[in-house]
Amino acid sequence: MHELSVAVALVQQAEDALTPAVRRVTRVGIAVGVLSGVDPEALRMAFPAAAEGTRLAGASLAVRLIAAQTRCAACGDTTTPDVPYFICGACGSAEITIAAGRELLLERLECEEDGIDAGARMPEDARSDAGTTGAGDV
């Protein structure tokens, strides 16, 4: 379950990208390569624990899977291999390097920022999970 470490790193990266005006994150968009060694479902399980007490608490996680791609030294083509069999899909050569599939990227954060009518969110803040809001904003 190294996905918990990945989830903690994800939350750190996201926090770094947030502006002070962001009250909370509602959706986190990430990209996971099929060769990254990260299981998206395990990451999804680990994410709420990592996000607790941060502005990401309660956010949903949208995972975009990235297929593996190989680049062929023989014919130059970039093709999608039939993982785990890494040969060039164009010419069958084994002289390949992996061009894609190891990614683990934070892509986008859908957020709510403080608006003009600050009073209007008070009841909602009160019923949110502890730590969902309040830290670092206002």
Next chain:
Amino acid sequence: MCEECGCGETGHLHAHDHAHPHPHPHDHAQAPPASGARQRVIEVERNILTQNDAAAAANRAWLQARGITALNLISAPGTGKTLLLERTLERLAGTIPCAVIAGDQQTDNDARRLRGKGAPVIQIETLSACHLDAPRVGHALEDVVTPETRLVFIENVGNLVCPSAFDLGEAFKVALLSVTEGEDKPVKYPALFSQAPVAVMTKTDLLPYLDFDLARCRGALRAVRPGVFVFELSARTGDGLDAWIDYLATLVP
């Protein structure tokens, strides 16, 4: 993931032809936006493991500046990493100065086995973690490397999956599998085996007692990692160890 409502639930079988609120039972952790909030999307495009990768890059530069080659040894528990390292240190003693970083969840049993063989050894107990990460290895390197060190073995936590996601700053990964594990292991665990330019098949002394098909395993290794260097050896009997030791000598400038 429930794509329709983005609620983060998995395994929904229901059709999403309904409008919110959902009649089906899963909690929306997310309340609807408050009236005073503005929606905003921040595009990030950032590597999630940036901190680990930065530490790995620093380790790599640190090692290169000292002319040290570091290998990240990864296998399932019980493949025989520690016994291979014991024999390797014995064989290299007096010729190539080595150092070892051994990772395990708990105990310093491996470090104790590896000490007294002419190389400094440091144990990292990862406790709850299933892998070594670059910051921890960076601290260990500073403690274990001496001015003479030329070769560092990083014995990762026994685990075929998790360690493959974390760059430690090594020169390259070495994947090990024992002949008791099944010929198709490389294709079952491509995240690791596709990243390892060197693979070691261990415990070959047991082959007479197994139905293990060496040729099939070599084929699986090459399917996942074309051009992989494959060593077949028994640390217990010493069979095949010469080729491994000779190879290690070529890694040291």
